[in-house]
Amino acid sequence: MTMAKRDTYTPESLLAVAVEVFNERGYDGTSMEHLSRAAGISKSSIYHHVKGKEELLRLAISRALDGLFGILQEPAAREGRAIERLEHVTRRTAEVLMDELPYVTLLLRVRGNTDTERWAMERRREFDHQVAELLKRAAADGDLRSDVDARLATRLLFGMINSIVEWYRPGRGGAATSHEVAEAVVRTAFAGLRTQT
Amino acid sequence: MTMAKRDTYTPESLLAVAVEVFNERGYDGTSMEHLSRAAGISKSSIYHHVKGKEELLRLAISRALDGLFGILQEPAAREGRAIERLEHVTRRTAEVLMDELPYVTLLLRVRGNTDTERWAMERRREFDHQVAELLKRAAADGDLRSDVDARLATRLLFGMINSIVEWYRPGRGGAATSHEVAEAVVRTAFAGLRTQT
DNA sequence: AGAGTAACCGAACGATCGGTCGGGACAAGA
DNA sequence: TCTTGTCCCGACCGATCGTTCGGTTACTCT
Numbered sequence: 001m002t003m004a005k006r007d008t009y010t011p012e013s014l015l016a017v018a019v020e021v022f023n024e025r026g027y028d029g030t031s032m033e034h035l036s037r038a039a040g041i042s043k044s045s046i047y048h049h050v051k052g053k054e055e056l057l058r059l060a061i062s063r064a065l066d067g068l069f070g071i072l073q074e075p076a077a078r079e080g081r082a083i084e085r086l087e088h089v090t091r092r093t094a095e096v097l098m099d100e101l102p103y104v105t106l107l108l109r110v111r112g113n114t115d116t117e118r119w120a121m122e123r124r125r126e127f128d129h130q131v132a133e134l135l136k137r138a139a140a141d142g143d144l145r146s147d148v149d150a151r152l153a154t155r156l157l158f159g160m161i162n163s164i165v166e167w168y169r170p171g172r173g174g175a176a177t178s179h180e181v182a183e184a185v186v187r188t189a190f191a192g193l194r195t196q197t
Numbered sequence: 198m199t200m201a202k203r204d205t206y207t208p209e210s211l212l213a214v215a216v217e218v219f220n221e222r223g224y225d226g227t228s229m230e231h232l233s234r235a236a237g238i239s240k241s242s243i244y245h246h247v248k249g250k251e252e253l254l255r256l257a258i259s260r261a262l263d264g265l266f267g268i269l270q271e272p273a274a275r276e277g278r279a280i281e282r283l284e285h286v287t288r289r290t291a292e293v294l295m296d297e298l299p300y301v302t303l304l305l306r307v308r309g310n311t312d313t314e315r316w317a318m319e320r321r322r323e324f325d326h327q328v329a330e331l332l333k334r335a336a337a338d339g340d341l342r343s344d345v346d347a348r349l350a351t352r353l354l355f356g357m358i359n360s361i362v363e364w365y366r367p368g369r370g371g372a373a374t375s376h377e378v379a380e381a382v383v384r385t386a387f388a389g390l391r392t393q394t
Numbered sequence: 395a396g397a398g399t400a401a402c403c404g405a406a407c408g409a410t411c412g413g414t415c416g417g418g419a420c421a422a423g424a
Numbered sequence: 425t426c427t428t429g430t431c432c433c434g435a436c437c438g439a440t441c442g443t444t445c446g447g448t449t450a451c452t453c454t
Contacts, residue, residue: 008431026308028225032412044414045432053412083391111223144391148381156385159360160353167352184345188353192389194280194341205401229442241444242402250442 011059014039014049018056019102027057027106028113054116057106061120064103067096068127083143086134090189091182093131094161098168098178105165128158160189208256211236211246215253216299224254224303225310251313258307258317261300264293265324279334280341286328287386288379291358295365295375302362325355357386 017039021030032053036043050056071077076088097104107124110117132154139150168181214236218227229250233240247253268274273285294301304321307314329351336347365378 024308025310026223026225028223029308029310031410033410041431042433043412044434047413048431111221111226113222113226145384145388148385152378152381153385155360155364156357156382159363160357163352163356163360166356181349184349185353187342188345188350188389190389190391191342192385192387194387228440230440238401239403240442241404244443245401 009039009041009049011049014046015056015059016102019060019106022057022060023102023105023109027110054114057110057114058116060103060106061110061116064100064107065120065123065127067100067104068093068124071096072127072130081143082134082137082141086131086138087186087190089131089134090157090161091186094164094182094185095178097161097164098170098181101165101168101170108162108165128154131158157189161185206236206238206246208246211243212253212256213299216257216303219254219257220299220302220306223306225308251311254303254311255313257300257303258313261297261304262317262320262324264297264301265290265321268293269324269327278340279331279338283328283331283335284383284387286331287354287358288383290328291361291379291382292375294358294361295367295378298362298365298367305359305362325351328355354386358382 018030018035021034021038025034030053032043032046035053035056036046039046050059071089071092074088074092077085077092079085107120110120112118112121132151135144135154135157136150138144139146139153144150144153164181164185168176168178170178215227215232218231218235222231227250229240229243232250232253233243236243247256268286268289271285271289274282274289276282304317307317307321309315309318329348332341332351332354333347335341336343336350341347341350361378361382365373365375367375
């Protein structure tokens with residue numbers, strides 16, 4: 001619950017405050033009163049900058065989705081052997097997730113109670129689906145272990161990546177840059193936890 | 198949003214209905230009106246069986262926590278080499294998560310807005326901590342890869358396991374019993390995705 | 395038949411919800 | 425100095441929130 005102090009708000013800077021509160025209390029658990037206290041302006045003043053609560057959610061989610069879908073446009077995600085492309089997407093997804101942490105966190109937690117939330121879930125499923133295709137191709141190339149189903153493997157891979165939002169906090173103890181964490185994720189996911197014998 | 202029809206409710210049977218709705222709409226996004234519609238009784242009748250909304254949350258979370266902490270009491274989780282105990286706890290955690298799916302799902306999504314929620318988060322942290330200790334011992338035994346931090350590995354492992362609640366639905370397509378999924382989780386986590394060379 | 399009680403109901407409570415409204419303070423441009 | 429527009433405010437709106445209350449039904453036990 002950060003008490004932000006600034007001369008004047010823009011939709012963007014207000015969004016940053018709002019997303020923090022959304023992630024702390026949950027979207028449904030956050031009232032406009034909570035937002036106004038965190039932003040340091042009155043409840044009604046918020047409506048000068050944005051249309052309402054749901055617009056704040058939409059803006060935040062759009063930003064997260066732009067970051068994620070941008071990955072799929074990168075050359076390393078479109079060219080080369082499937083297993084290499086999959087590794088790249090995995091690494092970059094983890095990185096984007098950490099660089100845009102609060103926005104992606106919000107995206108991953110929507111439940112589908114409003115139109116905006118349902119749109120977010122649909123777009124997210126589309127992203128997952130495209131990565132699943134990549135994994136399926138890597139399996140067909142014989143580059144993935146064959147005793148685990150591709151659908152299941154995709155879900156476990158995403159589970160591992162997405163769980164980052166539950167504990168990663170930027171600029172905290174240790175040498176945990178987003179690059180280093182992403183590298184550890186790729187290693188753990190692709191090579192496993194156990195010592196190679 | 199299942200419309201349950203039964204002669205009479207018990208706190209337990211009412212809980213089952215409530216937890217379904219909580220998971221669909223989120224706890225904060227669920228009103229007593231929603232619950233009454235799903236249960237097929239009036240809003241005020243709910244208070245004949247339970248004290249209120251927060252008690253339903255407490256009952257559900259207690260059930261989830263009992264299942265999880267029960268794992269740590271099992272012989273295979275207390276005796277033997279650390280890596281074997283860790284594998285057992287991993288497999289069993291995945292199984293319990295699927296067998297008590299709606300209750301554990303609720304536990305994993307708690308945000309900490311009320312006393313009950315904060316208690317749930319604390320108990321869950323305690324469980325995670327005990328598993329982290331196990332992983333640290335396995336690392337000390339040299340049974341885990343040394344180029345990934347133990348803390349990080351614990352989090353990724355839990356991320357993978359806990360993500361099951363996002364997609365697993367009992368009795369659906371394929372041969373996906375909880376045992377089989379749990380086995381796939383263990384294999385993926387400990388041996389990795391890539392083909393062993 | 396009568397008493398007791400478990401299960402339920404509609405109506406209403408004060409509080410809080412997201413959002414609206416009219417206007418004040420202030421700076422820039424004329 | 426007068427207008428215009430930005431940024432903000434307190435007061436208030438109808439709706440919905442979780443919860444309470446008085447009462448009705450229906451079954452059980454004696």
